[in-house]
Amino acid sequence: MAAPMKSMGSSFNATSFQKKTRSKLISIPGTRPSVQNGQLIVSTGVTSLDYLIGGGLAVGTVLLIEEDRYNSYSQMVLKYFMAEGVLCGHELFLASAQDHPDDILTELPAPILDDIASGPHASQDAMKIAWRYQNLPKVQTALASSSRFGHYYDVSKKMEPEIRQAANCHAFYLPEHSTESPLLESYSALLRSIQEVIRKGGFDGAAPPAKSRNVLRIGLPSLGSPLWGDDLCCRDNPAHGHALTTFLYGLRAVLRSSLSVAVLTIPSHLIQNRAVMGNITRLCDNAIALESFKGSDRETNPLYKDYHGLLHVRQVPRLNCLLTELPDHKDLAFKLKRKQFTIERLHLPPDLSETVSRVSRGELAGAAATGTSCGSSGNKHLDF
Amino acid sequence: MFPELNAILNTSPDNFKQGELILVSDRRADASFLVHHFLSFYLKAGCKVCFLGLAQSFSHYSAVSQRLGVSLTQAKEKGQLIFLEVLNESLDVLLQKTSNTESQALDFLRDPAVGLRGLYDFVRASVSDSGVGGEDDGGVGTVGRWGPPVLLVDDLTVLLSLGVSVGSVLDFSHYCFVTVCSQLKGNMVTLVRCEGEEDEDEDGDEEGSERLLKGLTHQCCLTLHVQGLPTGFCRDIHGQVEVCWRKTQKDKPSNQRKLFQYKVHDKGASFFARGTSSAVL
Numbered sequence: 001m002a003a004p005m006k007s008m009g010s011s012f013n014a015t016s017f018q019k020k021t022r023s024k025l026i027s028i029p030g031t032r033p034s035v036q037n038g039q040l041i042v043s044t045g046v047t048s049l050d051y052l053i054g055g056g057l058a059v060g061t062v063l064l065i066e067e068d069r070y071n072s073y074s075q076m077v078l079k080y081f082m083a084e085g086v087l088c089g090h091e092l093f094l095a096s097a098q099d100h101p102d103d104i105l106t107e108l109p110a111p112i113l114d115d116i117a118s119g120p121h122a123s124q125d126a127m128k129i130a131w132r133y134q135n136l137p138k139v140q141t142a143l144a145s146s147s148r149f150g151h152y153y154d155v156s157k158k159m160e161p162e163i164r165q166a167a168n169c170h171a172f173y174l175p176e177h178s179t180e181s182p183l184l185e186s187y188s189a190l191l192r193s194i195q196e197v198i199r200k201g202g203f204d205g206a207a208p209p210a211k212s213r214n215v216l217r218i219g220l221p222s223l224g225s226p227l228w229g230d231d232l233c234c235r236d237n238p239a240h241g242h243a244l245t246t247f248l249y250g251l252r253a254v255l256r257s258s259l260s261v262a263v264l265t266i267p268s269h270l271i272q273n274r275a276v277m278g279n280i281t282r283l284c285d286n287a288i289a290l291e292s293f294k295g296s297d298r299e300t301n302p303l304y305k306d307y308h309g310l311l312h313v314r315q316v317p318r319l320n321c322l323l324t325e326l327p328d329h330k331d332l333a334f335k336l337k338r339k340q341f342t343i344e345r346l347h348l349p350p351d352l353s354e355t356v357s358r359v360s361r362g363e364l365a366g367a368a369a370t371g372t373s374c375g376s377s378g379n380k381h382l383d384f
Numbered sequence: 385m386f387p388e389l390n391a392i393l394n395t396s397p398d399n400f401k402q403g404e405l406i407l408v409s410d411r412r413a414d415a416s417f418l419v420h421h422f423l424s425f426y427l428k429a430g431c432k433v434c435f436l437g438l439a440q441s442f443s444h445y446s447a448v449s450q451r452l453g454v455s456l457t458q459a460k461e462k463g464q465l466i467f468l469e470v471l472n473e474s475l476d477v478l479l480q481k482t483s484n485t486e487s488q489a490l491d492f493l494r495d496p497a498v499g500l501r502g503l504y505d506f507v508r509a510s511v512s513d514s515g516v517g518g519e520d521d522g523g524v525g526t527v528g529r530w531g532p533p534v535l536l537v538d539d540l541t542v543l544l545s546l547g548v549s550v551g552s553v554l555d556f557s558h559y560c561f562v563t564v565c566s567q568l569k570g571n572m573v574t575l576v577r578c579e580g581e582e583d584e585d586e587d588g589d590e591e592g593s594e595r596l597l598k599g600l601t602h603q604c605c606l607t608l609h610v611q612g613l614p615t616g617f618c619r620d621i622h623g624q625v626e627v628c629w630r631k632t633q634k635d636k637p638s639n640q641r642k643l644f645q646y647k648v649h650d651k652g653a654s655f656f657a658r659g660t661s662s663a664v665l
Contacts, residue, residue, distance in 0.1 A: 278579030
């Protein structure tokens, strides 16, 4: 249901003031209505990505992540998404053609469960002068919102099995499903499986109202890769170029009529035909592309030394209104730190000394950085 | 309905040209706000509208039209609007659950090679019983309950994504043009979305939506082409619209072109000449 909250028969306000009506709506944990347009949104697990796509991922929509070359950061974002689902108590659906979904689930990052707003409790000494303020809570300096919408994760640790097993996860592992089925049956088998799970779990509103509503999070890593039986990534003119797009259309039909949200990653750097990528992007709602610096000469470029890669926002949806929530800036870069996946506006590092800048400016001009707006004018060193 | 766009196109709900094919296209932008404009425009004009909603669900169009002052549910109940929500009904067809032969309109989902004959039959059936020439009139006058029929398609590129060939889509649009525009003197509005640069020469055959765009541009009377700004991304100006009038019905074969910039608001869109955005002045 990408319809706004009003259609669910409630009078839900964006403020904390709740009218005293007999609203039959049971609020779903881990979701909240968007401030901009009242859509029900969930967190993607990465708080800066939530901010980019307008507060969170709207329920009933698809987020497409175009993979980076070695598929490391896009898998990380997908794991954040799944881990967020575990913590919020949502149900999970994971479909994979390469690794078994259970293996992917064992690698989810561990959540940082202690309160991030509270600083170190080291100084427990009794206050001597301002003792009246002893028992008051410490002032928050970090910009953490009061309602814990997103969580933070520690990438160096794995999620505890107890936490993980509390979540209900449905798995679709392609080698178990495909028998000698003809080419491209894998996508329809996947769609059928998703539809089954949604129907049985009551996510499409057919469940009796006594049962509490929940959100289904669908993760589809590396869709469109040759392991799915698709030659989209192998040839310039694929034989069945519309199999993946038909699946995406069916996925959109399924999601719009149920309380579920999907994140899928596609190896777009393998797809030669740009028109197909355009079709795929249009059939998904949100689309971002990750471009990591690993293995390219940008890794050692002093311009990018603070970041791990660039992030491009390809598409932001218009849901039930004419407006989209466009990001402020289009030149964004990401960095995977141990406790956070940050996405920031790309900015130049400060020029500290004269000699260093003179040497490196020639290299920078030749690198044709996307973030800068100055034109590259060759290797001339103007010396006034 | 956007009043500024009406002024640009020199139309109003009381007075608009009939028998026209209007092509809305975009290149790396999103022209769907123009489809909402035309939907609310023709509903306010009292025409009988047949809307093929391929890209989004009914609630999306309904929510947007609410903000533009038109209620789609009421129009559907009154019989003014016939809405084919393909997204909703496609799931059964795609998963091959039920094989009811009632709705042949979505046959192309089951097998794209079949073509769009079923969809065309659906369109013809919905625009034909528009009350034009009611039988209880005694056949004297053709006073219909609603005005001339209008067909709106959002959007044709989805058909290409689902595997239908460009030739079938061009045939479908030609058949609809003949039925709706020539025979019934109604209007037709379609949306085609393209990707990539215009002057790219591919080695193989041209990409599907480019061919579709060229074929439809040849046939249409009015095109609105939406693009991003050539100078880059701007928060206050969302893009530019190029309005091109092609052959008119009268004798003068003028091809007029005008270029505007636009910004989409919550309840509409504003159009202004290049460089006169309120953010700039």
